[in-house]
Amino acid sequence: MTEEVLQDSCRLLGTVLAVQANYYRVRLDSDGEMASLGDGENTRLNSSHSSLLLCTRRTRLKKIGQQVMVGDRVLVEEPDWTGQRGAIADVLPRKNQLDRPAIANVNQILLVFAVADPPLEPYQLSRFLIKAESTGLDVVLCLNKSDLITTQQQAEINQHLTNWGYEPIFISVYKSINIDDLANLLKDNITVLAGPSGVGKSSLINALIPNINLRVGEISGKLARGRHTTRHVELFDLPNGGLLADTPGFNQPDLDCTPEELAAYFPEARQRLAVARCRFSNCLHRDEPDCAVRGDWERYQHYLEFLEEAIARQSQLNQQADPESTIKVKTKGKGKHQYEPKLESKKYRQKSRRTQLQELQELYRESEE
Ligand SMILES: Nc1nc2c(ncn2[C@@H]2O[C@H](COP(=O)(O)OP(=O)(O)OP(=O)(O)O)[C@@H](O)[C@H]2O)c(=O)[nH]1
Ligand SMILES: [Zn+2]
Structure with missing residues (x-):
């Protein structure tokens, strides 16, 4: 289910701010979602704290093992504006986690x-x-x-x-x-x-x-x-x-990346690799011939030092x-x-x-x- 579909059907969408025991604190999106609600439900608009609802997770979600985590976009049903309660009926696909x-x-x-x-x-x-x-x-x-x-x-x-x-x-x-x-x-x-x-x-x-x-x-x-x-x-x-x-x-x-990964975490090295290639695909950019990364850029010494650390760490793991x-x-x-x-x-x-x-x-x- 996409966000658009959910918004089209005028359901309540929100973001989970915190998880406490079996309750989820959900902040509802500020606009759009009131359209489908009948008269008398609009009290929420008049209360400064009312867009926060303490929600449970629908049994259906529990049955399918759908977890709810902080940051999740969720669909909320049965809002009780006075009691500031609701129930999470669905979780939208996560971008990352x-x-x-x-x-x-x-x-x-x-x-x-x-x-x-x-x-x-x-x-x-x-x-x-x-x-x-x-x-x-x-x-x-x-x-x-x-x-x-x-x-x-x-x-x-x-x-x-x-x-x-x-x-x-x-x-x-x-x-x-x-x-x-x-x-x-x-x-x-x-x-x-x-x-x-x-x-x-x-x-x-x-x-x-x-x-x-x-x-x-x-x-x-x-x-x-x-x-x-x-x-x-x-x-x-x-x-x-x-x-x-x-x-x-x-x-x-603690730097725990592999020696091969390290260069990608330096924008300077990324820029260099975007316009040129090293001769060896597994180049560590130290003393290999035809290296596109080695050079007099300001943090190259940092790179070398962290590389030593990554290599030492890796050999330690290997041993x-x-x-x-x-x-x-x-x-x-x-x-x-x-x-x-x-x-x-x-x-x-x-x-x-x-x-x-x-x-x-x-x-x-x-x-x-
Ligand atoms: N001169 C100056 N001092 C500041 C500024 N912002 C914060 N401080 C001071 O820096 C010190 C540390 O501030 P905190 O906000 O406790 O720093 P923190 O990063 O949260 O520290 P931790 O809780 O140890 O992670 C305090 O004495 C602040 O008053 C600023 O803009 N200028
Ligand atoms: Zn290289």
Whole structure:
């Protein structure tokens, strides 16, 4: 069933913002859906909170094993406007899906860094960018605390990041610089926010959603942030449209791509590969002859360093000796060791059918560990 068909029949369509026990908090689309409703049902329009319905999942969906996750577009039936209840009758096909955190239909990642305090560290920024790129989603790079640097310094940072293939948006939560521009980029999208600790993510969320404390307080007690967060996933409504999922702060995301994948996560390398080819299809762009990627681009050293890391990681996995890897050692008989996959490790099973989006799940996992 497509969205058009559903809208034609004037059913209620909405987006799942949170899942709590067996209930789904659904925000109904703001327009169009009232047309088919009879008189007396319009009370919803007069109440400021009424487009939020607490819904159950129809038995039919349970029977066919249809899960409902945060970010899902759903068809709601039997709205009770007074009690703010409803029932989810159908789930529209997902554009994409992250398993951890469980969010469907994510459009982009908003990566937040600060230009100062904490200082902008190129390698750390690269690491986050690569991790974000590996999801295959669009990446919006936002640099906060621009109030702490001069225009000249900002121009220099901007030049570097342009060389890297990005168009950063410089903001200051303190001075309300470019917050509206950023809000515009988030409009009509489902965005997942990420970035290291101390760059101003909480401050930014408060600036983007002025009533968030109130709202969050109403719904989930408090906006859990930092290392000791629950795994509760929630999408927050942005006042001008769009939904934002917050992530806890973390400092060094682990790069777990293969050596072969790495170049694709550098826009500079992608640009080079778009116009030329390496002699070898499995070129790692180090010292191979006729390499189209190797060169004096600014982050080439980052590439080499991360490549070493990826190679080391891979050989570690190949040796099957890393206890943190997906392999466990099983002691057999007289002290003989045998390696076998840890079957309880979801990570292991995901590896074999990994999509780029699943990289993001790991980004979350690291942030929680
Ligand atoms: N100068 C300046 N400081 C800011 C700005 N935005 C936030 N800060 C400060 O930066 C510090 C960290 O801000 P938070 O919002 O807690 O940062 P965070 O990214 O949420 O940090 P974690 O919760 O550790 O992930 C606080 O002292 C803020 O007041 C800004 O635009 N300019
Ligand atoms: Zn090459």
